[in-house]
Structure formats: structure tokens, C-alpha cells
Amino acid sequence: MRLHAFLLAVFALAFTAPLQAADPPVTFERDVQPILTRYGCNAGACHGKARGQNGFQLSLLAYDNDFDFNAITTEARGRRIFPANAAFSLLLRKASGQVPHGGGKKLPEGSLEYQTLEKWIAAGTPRTPADAPKLEKITLSPDSKLMTFNATQQLSVTAHYSDGTKRDVTHLAQFSSSEAVYAAVDVSGKVKAGPIPGEATIMARFAEKFAVCSVLIPLPSPVDANVYAKLPRNNFIDDLVWAKLQKLNLTPSEVAGDATFHRRAYLDVIGRLPTPDETRTFLADKDAKKREKLIDALIDRPEYADFWANKWTDLLRPNAYHVGIKATYNLDQWLRRSFRENKSYDQFVRELIASKGSTFTNGAVVMYRDRRDPAELTTLVSQLFLGVRLDCAKCHHHPFEVYSQDDFYSFAAFFGRIGRKGQGISAPISGGEEVVYLGTGTGGRRNGGVVKHPLTGKEMTPTPLLGKSLDIDPDTDPRDILAQWVTAPENPYFAKVIVNRVWADLMGRGFVDPVDDLRATNPPSNPELLDALAKDFRKNKCDMKALIRSICLSHAYGLSTTPNDRNQADLRNYSRHYRQRLRAEVLLDMVSDITGVPEKFDAMPLGSRAMEVWTARSGSVFLDSFGRPDPNQDPPCERTSDTTVVQALHLMNSPNLYKKVTSDDGRCATLAKSTKTNAELIDEFYLLAYSRNPTDTERAAALKRFDKKGATRRSVTEDLMWALINTPEFVFND
Numbered sequence: 001m002r003l004h005a006f007l008l009a010v011f012a013l014a015f016t017a018p019l020q021a022a023d024p025p026v027t028f029e030r031d032v033q034p035i036l037t038r039y040g041c042n043a044g045a046c047h048g049k050a051r052g053q054n055g056f057q058l059s060l061l062a063y064d065n066d067f068d069f070n071a072i073t074t075e076a077r078g079r080r081i082f083p084a085n086a087a088f089s090l091l092l093r094k095a096s097g098q099v100p101h102g103g104g105k106k107l108p109e110g111s112l113e114y115q116t117l118e119k120w121i122a123a124g125t126p127r128t129p130a131d132a133p134k135l136e137k138i139t140l141s142p143d144s145k146l147m148t149f150n151a152t153q154q155l156s157v158t159a160h161y162s163d164g165t166k167r168d169v170t171h172l173a174q175f176s177s178s179e180a181v182y183a184a185v186d187v188s189g190k191v192k193a194g195p196i197p198g199e200a201t202i203m204a205r206f207a208e209k210f211a212v213c214s215v216l217i218p219l220p221s222p223v224d225a226n227v228y229a230k231l232p233r234n235n236f237i238d239d240l241v242w243a244k245l246q247k248l249n250l251t252p253s254e255v256a257g258d259a260t261f262h263r264r265a266y267l268d269v270i271g272r273l274p275t276p277d278e279t280r281t282f283l284a285d286k287d288a289k290k291r292e293k294l295i296d297a298l299i300d301r302p303e304y305a306d307f308w309a310n311k312w313t314d315l316l317r318p319n320a321y322h323v324g325i326k327a328t329y330n331l332d333q334w335l336r337r338s339f340r341e342n343k344s345y346d347q348f349v350r351e352l353i354a355s356k357g358s359t360f361t362n363g364a365v366v367m368y369r370d371r372r373d374p375a376e377l378t379t380l381v382s383q384l385f386l387g388v389r390l391d392c393a394k395c396h397h398h399p400f401e402v403y404s405q406d407d408f409y410s411f412a413a414f415f416g417r418i419g420r421k422g423q424g425i426s427a428p429i430s431g432g433e434e435v436v437y438l439g440t441g442t443g444g445r446r447n448g449g450v451v452k453h454p455l456t457g458k459e460m461t462p463t464p465l466l467g468k469s470l471d472i473d474p475d476t477d478p479r480d481i482l483a484q485w486v487t488a489p490e491n492p493y494f495a496k497v498i499v500n501r502v503w504a505d506l507m508g509r510g511f512v513d514p515v516d517d518l519r520a521t522n523p524p525s526n527p528e529l530l531d532a533l534a535k536d537f538r539k540n541k542c543d544m545k546a547l548i549r550s551i552c553l554s555h556a557y558g559l560s561t562t563p564n565d566r567n568q569a570d571l572r573n574y575s576r577h578y579r580q581r582l583r584a585e586v587l588l589d590m591v592s593d594i595t596g597v598p599e600k601f602d603a604m605p606l607g608s609r610a611m612e613v614w615t616a617r618s619g620s621v622f623l624d625s626f627g628r629p630d631p632n633q634d635p636p637c638e639r640t641s642d643t644t645v646v647q648a649l650h651l652m653n654s655p656n657l658y659k660k661v662t663s664d665d666g667r668c669a670t671l672a673k674s675t676k677t678n679a680e681l682i683d684e685f686y687l688l689a690y691s692r693n694p695t696d697t698e699r700a701a702a703l704k705r706f707d708k709k710g711a712t713r714r715s716v717t718e719d720l721m722w723a724l725i726n727t728p729e730f731v732f733n734d
Helices: 002-016 028-038 065-073 083-088 090-095 112-122 225-229 236-248 258-269 276-284 290-299 303-316 325-340 345-353 363-370 374-386 405-415 478-487 494-507 527-539 544-552 584-595 621-625 645-653 655-662 667-673 678-690 696-706 713-725
Strands: 135-141 144-146 152-154 156-161 166-168 174-177 183-185 190-193 198-206 209-217 418-422 434-438
Touching: 028 065, 028 112, 083 090, 083 112, 090 112, 135 198, 135 209, 156 198, 174 183, 183 198, 190 209, 209 236, 225 236, 236 527, 258 276, 258 290, 258 544, 276 678, 290 544, 303 325, 325 363, 345 363, 345 374, 345 478, 345 494, 363 418, 363 434, 374 405, 374 478, 374 494, 405 478, 494 527, 494 544, 527 544, 584 621, 584 655, 584 667, 584 678, 584 713, 621 645, 621 655, 645 655, 655 713, 667 678, 667 713, 678 696, 678 713, 696 713
Parallel strands: 144 209
Antiparallel strands: 135 156, 152 190, 156 166, 174 198, 183 190, 198 209, 418 434
């Protein structure tokens, strides 16, 4: 009876107790793929690389679920999984280190991830149902954090699904820091602040979604607000620079002296040194607005166009042996003419993107002779004019952005109907003319798409990034529509990327670095200032000279490079000016100007400057040593400002440089024979090389060289010039 009563009680309880929601079944897309990504199984260094690893290949970062499912469950006769005894599956035995595994022990037996995989295999490796809730976004908590030196903060990641459910996926997320020196993050999502002030962005990635947390680490001791209130403000730039410094408790360096500013402005705006007479005139000028007058004069000088066009040749100049000598020359001349005319930047970009006609008459169209594949043009246009690097999305979903393969090839469809006639590419020497025009689509139909998705084979419709597909008239060139969209005032990227590029040229580092990689996971160091500059650029009708003038006349631009005790670790917030090694062409022209001996270039008239050379095929050991892009390298090329042993050795030992310094027709010989006193000669050299007068100590040390036994006036003059050229003060823009 008692047993009977017990069974009745259990029976009653089973029907009266509330039902508990069962855990959702383990499925491939929802549960397995995040584990493989979290532990690097599908990373480029492991099974996600082009040919996989040890016969096992996965799609990079899980961008192809079907491919990965088949690779795990059916390849190698299904030997990687064993549903009858899940723990005996090779997938688990390898990952847990029970059998040799080149990737090491990833999932210890008994770990949550190991158990998840075991359940999935035991359940028969189910796929995620098509009607299952979709992952809509992930959030990172906290999404911003003010931290002190060496403090820690644990982050948590929450996945949000279309049915309103949430899930803690911190243990499955991947973390990275934009600036680990300021704030590093470990694999579990714990942030560790460094011992110096700054900021970093922590990125969390789960499946194809990502979220960011902004971390700010100010100096621990606050600064009186009156210090920032009293700082000079020449324009809106200073307001926003000082506001950012105040958040970090940083204080700006002193203003640079007139001599430093004078040299800096010449090198930044026109890419050449001032003459000694120009320096003397500027230093003697007592006008309070002389810096403003200097900038206005420089942007109107003819050297301005050659200098800024030279920057764009890195980004667009093709290999002359690939597209032809005349075509390369025409593109170079089109660039220089655009800057001489001070063509508005939006018009400059529209003319490039929508260019048509002959490569012998329209230099802009050479871009389409060089880049012939829509995919190539997609990466070029998006990177240069939008600051969006779409390369990754060509093969898989972008790991740090929202762009997919569909976005990439829909954008590439804008270039699908480019027609070409004439002599094509016949490397190594392609000399013929080619005409670019609106071509026909598939099967000769003008409205047919010719760009197909590499996986589905679907013909793609021209679509702006994150926009809607466009129904373009058959007689309209899609590139005309694209050019208008790229340069449209509502496009959030267009003005920002060029402002960031110019700011980096003038200030030593962009708000975003690299300058053409604008994305949520690579945020600007001062977003408010970047937005303000972009808005001002639009207000000034995309006038490049107006942009340069605004930056150069800010008080922040005129700061000294010498740090103080509160900004010595700052490399991103412009509390001081950042030194830059000068461009190869600028340095070579400086050497020629100082020595008084011009350089000789192939395919250029005598007396030409390095800044005027139209092809990188013109040989120069000096230019190559100091970072001129390889003509075989694929543009766009961002030059690095790194110094190398090769550069130092070249300045010390170059036979060509020796000939310039010791030439009988050079400056050293002329000055040695002049009536100038030794002290006056020394002053002249310092003005030539450094655009300043020597200090008393420097002058006294140099004068002693003339008194050395066996020294001649000319030999000392040559030694002095050689020594000045081989100094950081000469090679760097201060």
C-alpha cells in the first residue's frame, strides 16, 4: 500500500509540476561553428588557410557553413566523427590532445566546449533549422570604460536573436585590442590597462557579428580646467584637440619657434626647403600674422601642384611597362594639371571613376587600362575614395566589418559593363592606345549583368555599399551613378577619408591609421574633430587648399615636437607635433638644392627635379633606398616613414652624393672661393640644411675644423656639408 501511494504521488506530481523549458538542441551553425572560430580551428594559420592543414580544410572564419559541415561529416569517409561513440570521434580526440595534433590541445576533456561538440556528434550532427532564430547582433558590456593605470575590467558578450532571446557568449567570443600598449585584452575578455595614458578599442567577435568597447586611460593627476581654457585657439581644430587632451589630462607642448615652423611649412605644403634668403626674411618679419601669410603664399606657389600630385601617383600610378609609356605619362600630367587648377576633390574623383575615352587623350581613363577586372577596381575605388578595405569580403564575410561577399560583388557590378577597344595589354611593353566606353552586358544585352557571385553564380546588380540595388537604365554607364554616389554629400565616408589622409600628411599621423581603413573596429582617435573637418571640407566645396590652410593655421599644427612631462607617451592625440621622415623625392631635391648640383633622370630634361619625374621606371638608387614604391608593386601604395640601415649607409657612402658635395661646380667649391668669412659660411650651411642659424656651440665647433692641421677651406666646407646631410635634423621634418 505504501508503494502504491508513493507511485500515485509521483504520478500526481508529474502532472501538476510546472514544465521546465528544455535547453535547445545543439546544432551546427548556432553552436559548433562559434567553437571552431573561437579556438582558431578555421583561422588562416590553421585549417582555414587556402589548402587547409594536413588534409583537413575549413572555410576561413566559418564564412561557408555548407563547406565546413561537409568537411567535418562526410570527407575522409566520415572518419572525423563517430556518432555511435561520440567521444571516439577524431574531431574530439585531436582537439583534446588524445592523439597527436599539430595545433596542440585546444579543448580539454570535460570542458563546456568539448561537451557541446560531443552532444552534437551524439545527436547525429544536426544542422540549424532554417526557421531557427537568427543572430541579429551582439553587445559588449560595458561598451565604454574609463580606467586607471594597470586596472582590469572583465567584458561580457551577449548574443541577441530574432525571437528576442539572449545568450551569454563571452566564452565563445574572440577579442582583440586596437592599441594593446594602452589596453590589452586576453582570450577570456579581461582588459588590462597599461601604465601610460591613451585609449584603445576592444573588439569582440562572435559568428559574423562584432561589437566594440572604448577604453580611455587618462593620466591619474588632473589638470586645472583653466589651463585648457587659456590655450590659444586659432580655429575650430584647436577647440577639439584641447577638448580631447583635457579628457586624458594631457597638456600640449610649447609652440614651435619661427625657424622650425618656417621649415616645416615649406616641406609640408610644397615639398622643398626654403632658401637662406627666404628664411632670413621670415625670421626678420615682425608681423603677427606672418605665419598666416606664409601658408597663403605657399599654397599658391607652382611647387604645390607637383608635390601633392606626387602623393597621388603612389596611389594611382601604373607600371609603364604594363599600360604603356604614353598612357603613364598622360595620367601623371592629368594629376599635376588637376592640382594646378585646384580642381575640387569631388570633381577630381568623379572624373576618375566615370572616365571614358582614349588613354592617349584622357589621363584619368588610364586607371581602367591598368585595372581590368571588376574585383580589382572594387578594392581600389572603395579603399581610396571611401576608406573601406573590401579585400577580405572578396572571398568571405569581412571579419572586422559588416560587408559580405554579396556586398563586394554587388559593388563590383558597377564595373561590369566597361568596354575596351584598341590594343590591350601586351606586357612587358604595352604601347598601344586603348579606348574605354560603356560596353554591353551578357549576350550583348546592354542591361545584362556581367559580374557573378563566385559561389552561387548569380548575376549581381550594381549596389552601393549598405544600400539598395539600383535599376540602371541600359544606356546609362553604371560608373556615372557610382561617381555621383561616392561623392554625394550624404556619403559618410568620402570626405572623412580624404581629410584623414591630408591630416596624416601634415600632422604625422591620421585620426585613423592606416589612413584608408575606416571601420567601427578601427575608430578615429578624435572622432569629433574628424567629423568637424569633414563638414568644413564639404562647406568649402571640397577645396584641398582650404583644407590644408585650415590645418596649417591651427595652433596644434604649430606645436613643438619636444614633449613635456605630461605628453611624452602620447602618439595619437596631437599634444605635440610628430616628426616624419621626408619623402624620397623631397630628400633628393633637398640634396640637389644644398649641393647646387642637379640630379639627372632618365626620360626627363636636364635640370628636372625628383618631384617632377613621371615614372618610377626612371632609375635612382637614392629614391629606391628611401622608399619610392616598386614599379612592380600594386598600387595603392602607402609609403612607410621607417628609417633603415640602407638609408643611413647610402647617405654616408653614396658615390653620387660624394660627387655632388665635391663637384667643382657645386656649392661647396663656390662658397670656399667666396669672400664670406668662415663664420658666415657656417651660418649659410645651417640656413641651407636646417633653415635656422647655428647655435653658438655649433658655430664654435665648426670653426675649430678650419684651424685643424692640414685642413683646407674647401675640405672643411665639404666635410661640414656632408655632416649636416647625415643628421636626423636634415632627414626629418621637425
